Amino acid sequence: MSNEMVDSLGVKPLYRAVKTSRLYEQIVQQVEESILKGQLKPGDQLPAERDLAQSFGVSRTAVREAVKTLREKGLVEAYSGRGTFVTGGTSHAIRQSLDLMIRVSQQEGAIHLAELRQVLEPEIAALAASRIEEQLLTTMRESVTAMDRSLHDPDAYIEADLDFHLALAEAVGNPLILSLLDSIVGLLRDQRSRIFSVDGGPERGQYHHKRILAATERRDSDAAREAMRAHLGQVREDSSTSTTTSAQSKPTS
Numbered sequence: 355m356s357n358e359m360v361d362s363l364g365v366k367p368l369y370r371a372v373k374t375s376r377l378y379e380q381i382v383q384q385v386e387e388s389i390l391k392g393q394l395k396p397g398d399q400l401p402a403e404r405d406l407a408q409s410f411g412v413s414r415t416a417v418r419e420a421v422k423t424l425r426e427k428g429l430v431e432a433y434s435g436r437g438t439f440v441t442g443g444t445s446h447a448i449r450q451s452l453d454l455m456i457r458v459s460q461q462e463g464a465i466h467l468a469e470l471r472q473v474l475e476p477e478i479a480a481l482a483a484s485r486i487e488e489q490l491l492t493t494m495r496e497s498v499t500a501m502d503r504s505l506h507d508p509d510a511y512i513e514a515d516l517d518f519h520l521a522l523a524e525a526v527g528n529p530l531i532l533s534l535l536d537s538i539v540g541l542l543r544d545q546r547s548r549i550f551s552v553d554g555g556p557e558r559g560q561y562h563h564k565r566i567l568a569a570t571e572r573r574d575s576d577a578a579r580e581a582m583r584a585h586l587g588q589v590r591e592d593s594s595t596s597t598t599t600s601a602q603s604k605p606t607s
Contacts, residue, residue, distance in 0.1 A: 377412045381420035382427075384410075389429060389440060400430065400438045431536055433524055435493045464548075467541055468590040472583070478522055478531060479566060479582035480575040486525035493521040494567050501563065505556045512546045518563060522570070549592045558588050 388394040400406065400421075407414045421438055424430040432438040482490075500514035516539065523535050535542075549555045562585030569577035 377410075377416040378419035378423060381406075381410055381412065381416065382423050385420070385424060386427075386429065394440050396440050398440045400440070402437070433520065433532070435489050435521065436524065464545065464593050465590075467538070467545060468586070468593055470538070471589070472586045474531075474534070475519070475522075475586060476579045476582045478526055479570070480579040481528075482522040482525035483570045483573050483575045483578035485527060486522075486570055486573075490521045490525045491571060494518055494570065497521065498560070498563050498567055501556070501560055505560075508547060508550045511550060511556055512543060515546055515559065515563075516542060518567075522566075545589070545593060549589065552592045552595050555592045558592070559585070562588055 385394070385400075394400075401409070403414050403417050403421075406417045410417065421430065421432065425432060428441060430438050431441050497514040497518035501511050501518070504510035504514060519542075520532075520535065520539075523531055549559070562581060565581040566578060566585060569581050
């Protein structure tokens with residue numbers, strides 16, 4: 355039996371129901387083929403998870419794993435509240451270069467990442483406060499709620515944290531900003547993972563997230579900028595603590 359998925363341009367790549375144990379790999383292969391054939395182009399939005407599962411004849415879990423793999427390959431990107439889109443691959447190339455830079459010198463790399471965030475994110479927060487729409491405000495509120503109930507669940511907390519900050523970036527409406535943040539999302543996830551292990555790190559983060567959210571809800575750009583600066587100061591301090599703790603815990607030769 356065959357199913358069809360319609361992309362945003364009306365082209366109809368044909369997908370076959372998959373039947374082997376590694377279902378998600380076959381989904382990845384079929385989507386890759388659609389991209390290579392030009393049936394799916396950069397900027398095209400993939401159907402919702404439920405619709406993809408029905409088209410491929412698999413569970414939503416298999417679709418979720420396939421989308422994760424496609425993201426890692428740099429072929430698609432998922433944006434909170436907007437959906438999953440085919441990319442041009444540029445951000446993936448940037449991401450690989452930045453990942454390599456960080457790995458070469460982890461301690462200096464962590465400092466450089468913190469500085470980059472301090473340059474970018476306060477102004478992103480300020481612009482977002484003046485431009486954000488209700489849908490993305492809802493995403494921010496839901497992310498804060500998810501972090502509140504995930505203070506002992508690093509995976510759930512970190513994903514909600516990323517959603518919170520990406521919602522601000524999306525609110526700005528500048529594709530260059532989104533592409534830049536997308537290129538360092540893996541580094542941001544690693545940074546958050548280290549901070550989560552610092553005693554009191556998640557709770558301190560939540561204090562600042564709630565201040566940023568409150569300023570954004572008031573459409574107060576100056577307050578949002580200052581709240582983000584304070585948050586990133588906390589992030590830099592906790593990053594330094596996590597790096598020092600990690601170095602001290604290494605066995606000496």
